Amino acid sequence: MQTSLTFADLLDDAALLSLEHQLHLEEVLGSHNWNVDLQQQRFEFTGARTITCTAFHLLGSAAPGPASWLWAWANPSGFPEPVVAASASLRDFGLQHGIAELASAEVPFSVLPGSPAEPARAAGLLTEVAKAVTGRWTSYSGEAGGGTRAAFLVEHPDFRLPPPEPARVMRVIQQALAGLPLTDHRRALHSYAVKRGLSADFGAQQAGLAGPGFEAVVEFDEHGRVAGIKATMTSPNAG
Known part of the structure; x- marks a missing residue:
């Protein structure tokens, strides 16, 4: 039984389900603009139609000058408590599990995986990890002036995922494996399967995944990385 939880673990836990939510968000929003009023606690997308978020959570901001991230709970601007409550819960989680990136008010870019410059x-x-901890899966980030990037978790009924569909599930898995810097492929796939309500049977060298209309066998190499995937479409009424 695992006794510790790391920043990398949380990134893997979030990776695939977060990707699917962001793909869905892009489809829902299309071409759009966004506007937030933190004091009035209002977050809105405008475009072909207006979507006013039913809730939103400011996580923090990443600034190029100090090359660091500042959690919303530590921001001296003093935002309303409901706006920063999620970030405060992440601080508490970080303290409980010894994850400095969550517990510290300010996080230098240099201590993050890959030491990102942007x-x-x-x-x-940091948003990915926040999703894994909070269970809120849709995020949005935008320019906040001077090159600073503000990150939010956003909620609206239209942002919820539809039931899993074979082509979409396989697209998410393949896109994640090709483009995301996963540390533990097995953990990332298992987390996605469980959270997405798929059937998952993980063995030493392979895993079986199944959902409405599809079955897939995932082969792992000696390093635990995905070596191949064989997917089969099935009849929704099979069994």
């Missing part, structure tokens, strides 16, 4: 990349890493 604020958007640094904000993205």
Whole structure:
């Protein structure tokens, strides 16, 4: 039984489900603008139609000058408590589990995986971990002036994922394996399967995944990385 939890673990836990939510968000929003009023606690997307978030949570901001991330709970601007409550819960989680990146008010880019130089990349890493801890899976980040990037978790019924669909599930898995810097492929796949409500049977050298209309066998190499995936479409009424 694992006795410790790391920043890298949380990134893997979030990776695939976060990716699917962000792909869905792009489809829902299309071409759009965004506006936030922290004091009035209002976050809105405008475009083909207006979407006013039912809730939103400011996580923090990544600034190029100091090359660091500042958690919202530590921001001296003094935002309303409901806006920063999620970030405060992440601080408490970090203290409980000894994860300095969550517990510290300010986080230098240099201590993050890959030592990112760009604020958007640094904000993205911390947002991913925030998703794994809070269970809120849709995020948005935008320019806050002077190259600073502000990151939010946003909520609205339209942002919720539809039931898993074979082509989308396989796209998410393949895109994640090709483009995301996963540390533990097995952990990332297992986390996604469980959170997405898929059937998952993980063995030493392979894993079986199944959902409505598909089955997949994932082969792992000696390093635990995915070596191949064989997917089969099935009848929704099979079994």
